[in-house]
Amino acid sequence: MELFIGIMSGTSLDGIDAVLVATNGQQVELKAGTRRPFAASLRQRLLNLAAGGTITAKQWGELDTELGQAYADIVLQLLEESGTRATQVRAIGCHGQTVWHQPLGPLPFSLQLGDANRLAAQTGIVAINDFRRKDMALGGQGAPLVPAFHQQVLGNSNQMRILVNIGGIANITVLAPGQAALGYDVGPGNMLMDVWCKHHTGQPYDKDAAFGLQGQVDPSLLARLLAEPWLALPPPKSTGRELFDEAWLAARLPATLAPADVQTTLAEFTASAIANEVNKWPAGELLVCGGGGHNPLLMRRLAALLPHWHVDTTNSAGVDMDAMEAMAFAWLAHQTWHGLPGNLPAVTGASRPAILGAIHLPD
Ligand SMILES: Nc1ncnc2c1ncn2[C@@H]1O[C@H](COP(=O)(O)OP(=O)(O)OP(=O)(O)O)[C@@H](O)[C@H]1O
Ligand SMILES: CC(=O)N[C@H]1[C@@H]2OC[C@@H](O2)[C@@H](O)[C@@H]1O[C@H](C)C(=O)O
Incomplete structure (x- = not known):
């Protein structure tokens, strides 16, 4: 079994969940978990964006950095609380924050914010994100995963x-x-x-x-x-x-x-x-x-x-109802790191199973 971290911040916009799991791809054991609510101002800006509000490129970039930093902070907190060293963790699977999901039409896309370069560099752990767009590039909805x-x-x-x-x-x-x-x-x-x-x-x-x-x-x-x-x-x-x-x-x-x-x-x-x-x-x-x-x-x-x-x-x-989605992204990181597919074409409509996500190395 190897250790992976999963991070989920979902469409409720309530905050961030992070879990540490041990997995070999078949079995998945929850080892530790933690959560942090979003600050009210961050939540409000995300709500405005999800409601179709316009922002400048500068605000967009800053939001990406702010979320990436929040993800890095929660991983550092999880490592400390669980007494785990970064070198023991194979990779992090980070969902990111969905700010727009458009699965249909001539230009489909699903956009999740949160800079994974910052996450990898600050934690010293491989960080994998952007799990939805490969599936979409193959004609799928990119969700649910x-x-x-x-x-x-x-x-x-x-x-x-x-x-x-x-x-x-x-x-x-x-x-x-x-x-x-x-x-x-x-x-x-x-x-x-x-x-x-x-x-x-x-x-x-x-x-x-x-x-x-x-x-x-x-x-x-x-x-x-x-x-x-x-x-x-x-x-x-x-x-x-x-x-x-x-x-x-x-x-x-x-x-x-x-x-x-x-x-x-x-x-x-x-x-x-x-x-x-x-x-x-x-x-x-x-x-x-x-x-x-x-x-x-x-x-x-x-x-x-x-x-x-x-x-x-x-x-x-036997699976913690509050940890499920974050555990799923830890498992998806396992799949990607080992070159295994993460999507189910019968679910998303993609033309084939695919290795999902973008890998960010810490070095
Ligand atoms: N004690 C409670 N009573 C009623 N509702 C609750 C309670 N605890 C949590 N909730 C509801 O659950 C929501 C958060 O759910 P969850 O954390 O699963 O969302 P999420 O991670 O954003 O999910 P997704 O990505 O699936 O959209 C809260 O916004 C609230 O509506
Ligand atoms: C685009 C996006 O973020 N979709 C979420 C959302 O929240 C629940 C549902 O809609 C699901 O389709 C998906 O999340 C989970 C993690 C999924 O991909 O399975």
Whole structure:
């Protein structure tokens, strides 16, 4: 087994997760993990950019440096906390911060910021980033990438198993016994609930669904949200803040509705968009990872909408629900470093499996 570090900062824009894992590609053991929230000003600038805001080349470059520095700082913190020397770590897999994801059209691209030169130079460890664009160069969506990792760590069940990651966006991985893994984004995860909660309570997210548990579902708003044409598209498909943002929500809200009812309806929408996809498969086990697994309203509604499914978190199957995505990028770094493919063409739509990412040497 070799040591790899994985760094994830996802579409929720809540902060950075970093993990240290030991892996040989087949087995993946979590050794240590740490997290840091984004400073409020950095989060606001990232939100503005993800909302299509314009910035100068100077601001762009500075943001890339600032994020690269934040990634280097969290790796140094993880090494210190875990008593690990840089020389013991084979490589870092750094997702970077998605600021725009455009998988379709004549000029598709997916852009993640965070200078990996800085990460490599400051930590003394090989840093691998830019995992999505090789897949896109081969005609794929460049996302989701975690299904290959899900298959590796939880694809060993003899019953139907679906994993759902509920981060900013929700994505599923379908692990049917004896079949190749499938996976795709299914709609917003916590993103819309976070936006509404911040607007009405000032809190960045609805902790333990305290706000959402006070309201009632509004059926006509729910129907309007579920009518979004993207939801009915066949896979491969991926999405982000470019579609499911504040403006998307504002365009669908009625003139008057109690704020708590909107919050409850957004939780119902998120759960329904997930359940509608899961229900297309023979019943089995639905395992949740990502921050949405901590939202009791979301978990309760998923269980209610999927009465024939056993709904739990990936913790029950032995993989830490909060560490999953960062672990996936540590594993992807292992794949790249050893010249192995990281994508699943059946998931992303790429023309072939490929070695993903850009390698930055520390020397
Ligand atoms: N106790 C909790 N109650 C309710 N929601 C929670 C709780 N803890 C976390 N969350 C939700 O989880 C979100 C963070 O999830 P996560 O860290 O998986 O996102 P991410 O890394 O940005 O994901 P992705 O890359 O998949 O979009 C928060 O924004 C919040 O909405
Ligand atoms: C472009 C981008 O950053 N996409 C994220 C996002 O967050 C969840 C979902 O949308 C997924 O497609 C992806 O992240 C995970 C890590 C993935 O690639 O599997």
